Amino acid sequence: MTSSILLISLLLAIIEKSHPLILTSGQRIPSRQSIHQHASQNARLGPKSFFDLPAIEKFATDNDLKEHHLKGLYRVLMNADRSTLERTVLEEQLHALSFPKKQISSLLSTFSLTCSIQRIEKSKGGAKFVVQLPNGKLIESVLIRHERHNGDVRYTTCVSSQIGCAKKCSFCATGTMGLVGQLSSAEILEQIYLLQQYVKEEKLPGQVGNVVFMGMGEPLDNYDAVHEALRGITHQCLFGLKAKKVTVSTVGASAQKIRALADEAPQVCLALSLHSAIQSSREVLIPSAISIHIDDLGDALDYHACKSGGRGAMLEYLLIDGINDSNEEARALTEFCLKREGSVYVNLIPYNPTLAGDDFGFRTPLDERINAFHDNLKASGVKALVRWSTQNGRDANGACGQLVSSTA
Numbered sequence: 361m362t363s364s365i366l367l368i369s370l371l372l373a374i375i376e377k378s379h380p381l382i383l384t385s386g387q388r389i390p391s392r393q394s395i396h397q398h399a400s401q402n403a404r405l406g407p408k409s410f411f412d413l414p415a416i417e418k419f420a421t422d423n424d425l426k427e428h429h430l431k432g433l434y435r436v437l438m439n440a441d442r443s444t445l446e447r448t449v450l451e452e453q454l455h456a457l458s459f460p461k462k463q464i465s466s467l468l469s470t471f472s473l474t475c476s477i478q479r480i481e482k483s484k485g486g487a488k489f490v491v492q493l494p495n496g497k498l499i500e501s502v503l504i505r506h507e508r509h510n511g512d513v514r515y516t517t518c519v520s521s522q523i524g525c526a527k528k529c530s531f532c533a534t535g536t537m538g539l540v541g542q543l544s545s546a547e548i549l550e551q552i553y554l555l556q557q558y559v560k561e562e563k564l565p566g567q568v569g570n571v572v573f574m575g576m577g578e579p580l581d582n583y584d585a586v587h588e589a590l591r592g593i594t595h596q597c598l599f600g601l602k603a604k605k606v607t608v609s610t611v612g613a614s615a616q617k618i619r620a621l622a623d624e625a626p627q628v629c630l631a632l633s634l635h636s637a638i639q640s641s642r643e644v645l646i647p648s649a650i651s652i653h654i655d656d657l658g659d660a661l662d663y664h665a666c667k668s669g670g671r672g673a674m675l676e677y678l679l680i681d682g683i684n685d686s687n688e689e690a691r692a693l694t695e696f697c698l699k700r701e702g703s704v705y706v707n708l709i710p711y712n713p714t715l716a717g718d719d720f721g722f723r724t725p726l727d728e729r730i731n732a733f734h735d736n737l738k739a740s741g742v743k744a745l746v747r748w749s750t751q752n753g754r755d756a757n758g759a760c761g762q763l764v765s766s767t768a
């Protein structure tokens with residue numbers, strides 16, 4: 361009898377260990393078991409991040425903390441400023457939340473913030489942040505300010521998902537770095553946290569209302585970490601954004617990953633960097649496009665539209681003088697969009713000069729040419745807008761395609 365009780369207890373302990381507490385209530389993007397395996401494989405030396413959710417959840421399980429403890433922890437962190445992030449202040453606040461004293465000490469010895477802002481370059485449209493990772497590498501994040509007609513201010517945080525990028529798109533500064541490394545989900549979440557802290561500390565009006573994965577890297581090449589970060593961004597205990605306020609931007613090298621995102625996070629917005637609807641031109645601008653035909657990409661978009669309830673994707677189209685701004689390109693783009701029966705929306709982005717693009721002799725088209733291309737699309741019934749605002753960060757090299765870190 362005693363031995364069967366022991367056996368049952370042992371089995372229960374094993375089951376408990378292999379299924380850590382998951383911060384479930386308030387989550388809009390469910391966690392995946394594979395993430396827990398991925399996170400442990402990527403364990404790093406030094407303190408772990410408060411935003412490493414699988415590690416925090418495992419710590420909670422191992423130390424008999426409950427979900428309300430985790431919720432309290434994130435309430436403290438999300439309301440903290442630099443002064444209240446001091447260890448003694450955190451200790452007091454966690455104590456007030458009835459955290460057992462021993463667990464507080466262990467928690468604060470195991471976890472901390474692991475990224476820091478090294479440099480801020482302000483521009484009229486926001487600011488670019490050089491962020492140092494725990495391994496010493498540098499990445500970049502951008503805060504973009506939007507002012508509505510009624511005077512309300514909101515910020516979009518543009519986050520990096522990789523250090524550098526393997527895709528080597530010809531117009532992109534980040535592509536010149538090659539892939540230096542992958543970011544963990546915690547490093548992605550800490551970028552948003554640091555920028556949110558900046559807004560708070562500078563006493564800027566408004567708050568962060570959107571997150572876009574348009575910084576350094578191809579998010580779908582770091583799919584597991586990005587998916588886990590989506591859980592934190594949308595979780596009510598953390599950043600609490602609605603999934604539709606988050607955009608994952610891809611150059612679309614993998615139809616399979618687009619389908620996976622549509623299956624696992626259908627309400628998250630998808631932006632596809634198309635840049636040309638003609639296969640041969642696209643391969644010049646995006647060398648990785650050689651691995652996927654434009655028709656297969658279209659099929660993946662249709663799948664996404666179906667899964668997202670018809671919301672469809674944004675098509676990003678960087679307009680480069682004499683390269684992809686011809687009438688033939690406008691016709692191909694029109695045909696591509698009309699096949700999607702109104703489920704796509706085109707963002708026309710005037711090319712932002714980069715050293716990478718300069719090597720190819722890329723130039724920004726004249727405003728008249730941009731307007732003519734736009735008119736061409738509209739005349740055929742394609743929903744399109746010129747994103748003049750993407751030029752706002754130009755003076756700080758924080759505009760689309762301009763992010764690069766020479767010290768990564």
Ligand code: SF4
Nearest residue numbers: 525528529532535577
């Ligand atoms: S545009 Fe995006 S996918 Fe292409 S090289 Fe730059 S960061 Fe990578």
